[in-house]
Amino acid sequence: MSSQDTVRHTPLSMDGNPTIDERASHCFGCGPANPQGLHLVFSTDTTVPEHPAATAHLQLDRLHEGPPGYVHGGIVATLLDEAMSKLNRPLDVLAVTRHMEVDYLRPVPLFQPLVLISRHSHRDGRKLFHQAEIQTTGGAVLARGKAVFIRLDKAILARAGFTQPDD
Numbered sequence: 001m002s003s004q005d006t007v008r009h010t011p012l013s014m015d016g017n018p019t020i021d022e023r024a025s026h027c028f029g030c031g032p033a034n035p036q037g038l039h040l041v042f043s044t045d046t047t048v049p050e051h052p053a054a055t056a057h058l059q060l061d062r063l064h065e066g067p068p069g070y071v072h073g074g075i076v077a078t079l080l081d082e083a084m085s086k087l088n089r090p091l092d093v094l095a096v097t098r099h100m101e102v103d104y105l106r107p108v109p110l111f112q113p114l115v116l117i118s119r120h121s122h123r124d125g126r127k128l129f130h131q132a133e134i135q136t137t138g139g140a141v142l143a144r145g146k147a148v149f150i151r152l153d154k155a156i157l158a159r160a161g162f163t164q165p166d167d
């Protein structure tokens with residue numbers, strides 16, 4: 001393992017010509033190879049193809065504590081952002097968050113099962129409008145997010161060093 005890996009958890013494959021999936025393996029939200037990540041696993045529902053949804057079940061501990069007994073607000077935003085990002089693949093686009101709003105409705109408890117749900121709302125050119133919620137297993141909404149994702153075109157991908165074409 002190189003010093004870069006030790007410090008940044010950067011995949012060795014970044015030295016070569018990595019695919020986006022390889023580079024995403026260390027994503028803090030969902031990357032299986034990030035030892036400090038959240039390791040979120042989503043299922044997607046494309047029953048309504050123009051409004052795909054994504055769902056993850058999770059439970060956090062004191063590693064992600066903000067107020068005593070509750071999830072840190074930055075982690076709440078991370079969860080919502082991650083859930084919304086999972087709508088891009090079912091829509092067959094590569095996109096990143098450009099703008100996000102978070103409503104912190106109730107404190108999000110540690111040590112309790114939570115449900116993270118997102119749904120695609122609509123699209124306007126390269127802008128994708130997504131929504132997400134953190135809920136209790138009983139359906140109470142604890143936090144809600146709305147975001148604008150921007151589809152990455154070939155020029156942006158090339159600047160970032162990605163190798164997979166988007167269209």
Ligand SMILES: CCCCCCCCCC(=O)SCCNC(=O)CCNC(=O)[C@H](O)C(C)(C)COP(=O)(O)OP(=O)(O)OC[C@H]1O[C@@H](n2cnc3c(N)ncnc32)[C@H](O)[C@@H]1OP(=O)(O)O
Pocket residue numbers: 020024027081082085094095096097098099125126127148150152156
């Ligand atoms: C690669 C795949 C891997 C995916 C991993 C997903 C991880 C989870 C999701 C993330 O957290 S991604 C990481 C956080 N996001 C970023 O780091 C993105 C940083 N931003 C950028 O790199 C650039 O802004 C970007 C390349 C996305 C676009 O740059 P541009 O210079 O081309 O556009 P600009 O930023 O000026 O504006 C984009 C559009 O957003 C619009 N916009 C901005 N704020 C808005 C707002 N509040 N509401 C609605 N629209 C808004 C803005 O008007 C504009 O609309 P138009 O396309 O119609 O011109």
